Amino acid sequence: MNENTETQIEKKDMRKANIMIALILGLIAFSVAIMPFFYLRDQVM
Amino acid sequence: MSAVIHEDHHHDEPPRGFKRWLYSTNHKDIGTMYLIFALVMLFVGGAMAMLIRAELFLPGLQIVNPDLYNNLVTDHALVMIFGMVMPAAAGMANWMIPMMIGAPDMALPRMNNMSFWLLPAAAILLLASLFVQFIPGTGVPVNTGWTIYPPLSVQVGLGMDLLIFSVHLLGISSIMASINIVTTILNMRAPGMTMMKMPLFCWAWFFTGLLLIIVMPVLAGGVTMLLFDRHFGTSFFDAAGGGDPVLFQHLFWFFGHPEVYVLLLPSIGVLGLVIPTFSRKPLFGYKPLVYFMGFLFALGLVVWAHHQYTIGMSLGVTTYFMIGTILISIPIGLMIFNFIFTMWRGSITFETPMLFAIAIILMFSFAGVTGVMLAVVPADLQYHDTYFVVAHFHYALIPGAVFGLYAGVFYWLPKWTGHMYDEKLGKIFFWWTTLSFNLTFFPQHFSGLAGMPRRIVDYNIQYVEFNQISSIGAFAFGLSHLLFLYIIIKTVKGGEKAADKPWEGAQIGTPGLEWTLPSPPPFHSFTTPPKIQ
Ligand code: HEM
Numbered sequence: 001m002n003e004n005t006e007t008q009i010e011k012k013d014m015r016k017a018n019i020m021i022a023l024i025l026g027l028i029a030f031s032v033a034i035m036p037f038f039y040l041r042d043q044v045m
Numbered sequence: 046m047s048a049v050i051h052e053d054h055h056h057d058e059p060p061r062g063f064k065r066w067l068y069s070t071n072h073k074d075i076g077t078m079y080l081i082f083a084l085v086m087l088f089v090g091g092a093m094a095m096l097i098r099a100e101l102f103l104p105g106l107q108i109v110n111p112d113l114y115n116n117l118v119t120d121h122a123l124v125m126i127f128g129m130v131m132p133a134a135a136g137m138a139n140w141m142i143p144m145m146i147g148a149p150d151m152a153l154p155r156m157n158n159m160s161f162w163l164l165p166a167a168a169i170l171l172l173a174s175l176f177v178q179f180i181p182g183t184g185v186p187v188n189t190g191w192t193i194y195p196p197l198s199v200q201v202g203l204g205m206d207l208l209i210f211s212v213h214l215l216g217i218s219s220i221m222a223s224i225n226i227v228t229t230i231l232n233m234r235a236p237g238m239t240m241m242k243m244p245l246f247c248w249a250w251f252f253t254g255l256l257l258i259i260v261m262p263v264l265a266g267g268v269t270m271l272l273f274d275r276h277f278g279t280s281f282f283d284a285a286g287g288g289d290p291v292l293f294q295h296l297f298w299f300f301g302h303p304e305v306y307v308l309l310l311p312s313i314g315v316l317g318l319v320i321p322t323f324s325r326k327p328l329f330g331y332k333p334l335v336y337f338m339g340f341l342f343a344l345g346l347v348v349w350a351h352h353q354y355t356i357g358m359s360l361g362v363t364t365y366f367m368i369g370t371i372l373i374s375i376p377i378g379l380m381i382f383n384f385i386f387t388m389w390r391g392s393i394t395f396e397t398p399m400l401f402a403i404a405i406i407l408m409f410s411f412a413g414v415t416g417v418m419l420a421v422v423p424a425d426l427q428y429h430d431t432y433f434v435v436a437h438f439h440y441a442l443i444p445g446a447v448f449g450l451y452a453g454v455f456y457w458l459p460k461w462t463g464h465m466y467d468e469k470l471g472k473i474f475f476w477w478t479t480l481s482f483n484l485t486f487f488p489q490h491f492s493g494l495a496g497m498p499r500r501i502v503d504y505n506i507q508y509v510e511f512n513q514i515s516s517i518g519a520f521a522f523g524l525s526h527l528l529f530l531y532i533i534i535k536t537v538k539g540g541e542k543a544a545d546k547p548w549e550g551a552q553i554g555t556p557g558l559e560w561t562l563p564s565p566p567p568f569h570s571f572t573t574p575p576k577i578q
């Protein structure tokens with residue numbers, strides 16, 4: 001919006017890909033975070 | 046139409062006032078905030094270290110009571126690791142990676158803002174967990190050490206809950222920062238900037254980011270389970286309820302061992318730039334160095350239990366972790382050789398960053414040697430939980446992580462501020478820190494081998510001399526950082542004007558896009574993608 005058109009095009013191009021990669025990495029992080037909790041089934045609550 | 050022009054003008058200049066910082070999505074401003082935050086926390090963690098060393102100057106109790114002492118030990122580690130080294134490295138990543146790869150900014154600038162602003166909140170919680178003990182009725186202070194092992198960590202007071210929430214915020218912050226950095230490196234490189242052309246610092250942060258994404262969530266999960274055990278009647282770590290306290294140790298060190306590479310790797314990345322620059326030779330074996338870091342990344346994930354040899358694992362498991370750990374010294378040793386070969390027959394000059402780099406190679410190798418000693422199970426059964434371990438990891442972390450960051454600070458200060466730092470003061474700072482660092486931690490090898498346990502406020506009379514040398518060294522080490530602060534402030538305020546490329550050898554063997562920008566760089570770095578030859 002503020003820079004010249006060349007960058008604007010490039011920024012628009014990357015935005016989706018950036019979010020995709022971020023989501024994949026976030027999913028990896030989330031899945032490792034919940035892994036320890038699978039010990040829950042062994043617990044006496 | 047005029048509105049559009051106005052917009053243009055508005056965005057090329059940094060916004061004024063606090064909004065520039067609070068709402069910032071600019072990688073350089075956020076990088077600066079990270080660096081300032083790290084500098085503040087360096088003094089907070091340093092003050093804790095000074096208290097610890099003052100208490101240990103003599104056996105017996107002088108200044109702090111045992112619980113407060115152990116809380117200081119806990120928070121010194123957490124502040125230095127999460128508050129100082131990691132934010133400083135993230136600040137350098139924010140500042141330099143977009144400029145190195147020719148990107149206009151980080152891939153996800155708004156998330157970048159959030160990653161930073163979670164840190165002050167986390168720091169407040171962490172300090173609250175220390176000070177809450179002075180309010181009556183809040184229970185026992187966090188006297189567990191930074192490893193917060195249950196069952197003790199289930200029994201201590203309110204401070205532990207605050208600490209757990211602080212770790213949550215720190216974890217979210219560094220996971221988001223890592224996602225951002227990895228995405229930036231994958232997606233935002235200028236045309237022609239292939240992965241294998243990136244400066245080593247980018248590769249180092251690439252692996253650091255991946256490591257953090259994999260291990261930080263496990264720590265967050267582990268401390269959440271601790272929180273459940275404390276308040277919600279679960280017994281993940283309580284044998285009486287069918288749980289196992291050793292499970293926490295595995296979760297903690299699955300995070301904790303890779304974490305030491307998280308602290309190390311960014312500094313290795315800095316060395317990969319500083320050493321070629323001041324040797325005026327391309328980096329020796331760039332590609333192998335990338336592979337070594339990849340090897341370190343992979344192997345680093347599967348050797349964690351060398352921190353728990355004493356818990357009674359089966360012979361097979363113990364042997365596996367021992368062999369794995371010893372194998373790690375191979376890529377680390379090879380990296381060191383690559384740096385030495387880079388210097389071989391170079392025309393070396395000894396500016397402050399290079400002095401740090403050379404000292405790092407010497408002192409860090411020493412930590413590698415004590416590391417291999419600790420990796421050997423029968424030996425570690427003797428060394429474990431003594432000052433020998435303290436000496437090992439301070440030799441690994443202060444040269445390996447902290448001095449690497451100092452090298453980075455001196456190397457990039459001209460780029461960041463537009464001024465050269467005072468070389469003479471820089472050299473004085475180098476000699477002062479390096480000598481006092483060795484004075485502090487070298488004797489700890491001996492007190493450790495003689496059996497002095499770590500994390501204890503009092504000690505047997507036989508260790509007095511070693512401890513007094515350590516304390517004197519530590520005070521000198523602490524004091525040297527006032528000079529560091531002075532050098533930085535002086536450079537920010539003024540000084541000799543820095544050229545775009547202040548170091549003659551800076552572009553040798555790398556595209557060096559960051560040096561094609563003015564010093565200091567404009568608010569928006571590359572509005573049009575640069576071309577790589
Ligand atoms: C040759 C490579 C290395 C080997 C073989 C090695 C081995 C070990 C072993 C076996 C321990 C556990 C000692 C014990 O508690 O009994 C240990 C502790 C430690 N190491 Fe290393 N190490 C190496 C390099 C490093 C590096 C590069 C760093 C960081 C930059 C580091 C940081 C630490 C820390 C922080 C601890 C203590 C953690 C704690 O108990 O609080 N080490 N090391």
Ligand SMILES: [Cu+2]
Pocket residue numbers: 301302305349351352
């Ligand atoms: Cu380890």
